[in-house]
Amino acid sequence: MSFNQSLGLVSLVVRDYDEALSFFVGKLGFTLVEDTPVPEQNKRWVVVKPRGSQGACLLLAQASTPRQAEDIGNQTGGRVFLFLYTDNFWQDYENYKGKGVEFIRSPENQAHGIVAVFKDLCGNSWDLIQPNNNNRSWQQ
Structure with a gap:
């Protein structure tokens, strides 16, 4: 079953x-x-x-x-906590920056997509990521 x-x-x-x-x-x-x-x-x-x-x-x-x-702000001991997938990285990135979201790692092309790291209001780290075809979790 x-x-x-x-x-x-x-x-x-x-x-x-x-x-x-x-x-x-x-x-x-x-x-x-x-x-x-x-x-x-x-x-x-x-x-x-x-x-x-x-x-x-x-x-x-x-x-x-x-x-x-x-x-609060340290739910994963300092590691990236959540991964926010997007299909329009640059639009979301610029929109978030314009609203004062703090990015602690600049955008970069990685093996699994375009990624930047931001902090939420409590200090947890998040990946903003536009996955590419190598990212199997995106294809689920």
Whole structure:
């Protein structure tokens, strides 16, 4: 018996829901999928996704303990955390720069595509990448 699976959500710990929405929706142009209060847990269920994406969404999870707050901006120990694929690298790159997104590595052609690294509002590193035909994950 075969079952299909997909990655539905990736949780990103943030300082504040509204600050995170301002960055992801306002600067990166993500789509707000859901923003539902969860009063019994004193939190919100906030989900965004890159425009046009059919893949996993991002759950913006406001830190609710001091331990969670310690890891904001360092969810992968300094490595690139997420890889934002685009089919128009230069348009997105210029658009993001114009909106104040901080790029910490300039665009370069790599074996798997055009790549630049930016920081999100909390300091996590992201790859903005336009994959080429050598990038097997793009062809999935």
